[in-house]
Amino acid sequence: MTDFATTRRLFHLPEGVLYLDGNSLGPLPLAAEARVHEVLTREWGEQLIRAWNSADWIGLPRRVGDRIGRLIGAPEGSVATGDTLSVKVFQALAAALTLRPERKVVLSDTGNFPSDLYIASGLIQALGSGLELRLVAPENVADAIDESVAVTLITEVDYRTGRRHDMKALTAKAHAAGAVTVWDLAHSAGAVPVDLTAADADFAVGCTYKYLNGGPGAPAFIYVAPRFAETARPILSGWMGHEAPFAFDLDYRPHASVERMRVGTPPVLALAVLDAALDAWEGVDMADVRAASIRLSERFIAEVEARCPDLALASPRDPHARGSQVSFRHPQGYAIMQALIANEVIGDFRAPDLIRFGFTPLYLSEEDTVAAAKVLERVMTERLWDDPAYATRSKVT
Numbered sequence: 001m002t003d004f005a006t007t008r009r010l011f012h013l014p015e016g017v018l019y020l021d022g023n024s025l026g027p028l029p030l031a032a033e034a035r036v037h038e039v040l041t042r043e044w045g046e047q048l049i050r051a052w053n054s055a056d057w058i059g060l061p062r063r064v065g066d067r068i069g070r071l072i073g074a075p076e077g078s079v080a081t082g083d084t085l086s087v088k089v090f091q092a093l094a095a096a097l098t099l100r101p102e103r104k105v106v107l108s109d110t111g112n113f114p115s116d117l118y119i120a121s122g123l124i125q126a127l128g129s130g131l132e133l134r135l136v137a138p139e140n141v142a143d144a145i146d147e148s149v150a151v152t153l154i155t156e157v158d159y160r161t162g163r164r165h166d167m168k169a170l171t172a173k174a175h176a177a178g179a180v181t182v183w184d185l186a187h188s189a190g191a192v193p194v195d196l197t198a199a200d201a202d203f204a205v206g207c208t209y210k211y212l213n214g215g216p217g218a219p220a221f222i223y224v225a226p227r228f229a230e231t232a233r234p235i236l237s238g239w240m241g242h243e244a245p246f247a248f249d250l251d252y253r254p255h256a257s258v259e260r261m262r263v264g265t266p267p268v269l270a271l272a273v274l275d276a277a278l279d280a281w282e283g284v285d286m287a288d289v290r291a292a293s294i295r296l297s298e299r300f301i302a303e304v305e306a307r308c309p310d311l312a313l314a315s316p317r318d319p320h321a322r323g324s325q326v327s328f329r330h331p332q333g334y335a336i337m338q339a340l341i342a343n344e345v346i347g348d349f350r351a352p353d354l355i356r357f358g359f360t361p362l363y364l365s366e367e368d369t370v371a372a373a374k375v376l377e378r379v380m381t382e383r384l385w386d387d388p389a390y391a392t393r394s395k396v397t
Ligand SMILES: *Cc1c(COP(=O)(O)O)cnc(C)c1O
Pocket: 084, 085, 086, 087, 112, 113, 115, 116, 155, 159, 184, 186, 187, 207, 220
């Protein structure tokens, strides 16, 4: 059994704050500070450029990729890290499209995160080969998979409602129709058990600053199924994805593994933070995380529905149909969230009317979720949100 009292002590949680936004930005892992200090002083400071070899900075993206791989059912050497998730979506989709050159449809859904859709549109425009981005409602994805579809570009867990797709069933359906799958695990990695191998997924991508606690702007990851590792074309063919970067050949030859999806020089400081953050997952069983996450979210929903009749559940009621987040609707959602934050309960707001809460058993307890629901009750019954100070929207909501 995972001991969540122990994992909680691995994070810095500001005194008095109830943090239900680890689905957007995980908290600071305490180990990160010492790790970064060491990289700054002993490695960069003392060893200078020698540290690429002596501290194996060059191997860091691969080591971190393998650690993420263990959390998502990916074998050693099948996950590359670096860049941002948006860039990794671009690479995965481009590589997947080259595997089905005769087909013209990229299928996604209206619950997908806008950046994924923008990237897909931009890529389609750049390729200029008659491709079409076809969007359907999340619940209609399965029916929309037919033999015109080249690639399905689906985010497993909906960032707004927490609705969760059935990755295994949709992948099987896509394969039966001859389509290639790209799964976005932004709200899955570290949130729910993922088994890319068992699901037979083709490509997957994700970020590490949400449930994996890698810090703001932490490097993203990309998975390529081993069967495509030597054929998937890395459209961003940078030198770090070359078979021999330090041969400085004039011609590009992709690395014979997922490493071909690396682009440029790895962000060593950010990778060091992420590496330290991943220490918190050592010995953690994702089945325990899932069971605890369901317990927390079910308790939170029950408390909020009993205390705040004006808030309408926007997430699936069945916990197995959700990821690890819960949203409620209210026309004054933005002001409500601002009032909550002013009262030390941190969640976030997603336009037009959703207040959103993430459940992260590594550092969030059942008492925390009940305490948060009580503050939300006070915000609602005392109309604390009804204050002009909470009406003006910040750039980041
Ligand atoms: C958070 C998120 C992103 C953000 O992409 P970045 O490039 O890291 O800014 C993209 N897609 C999905 C599905 C997300 O949830």
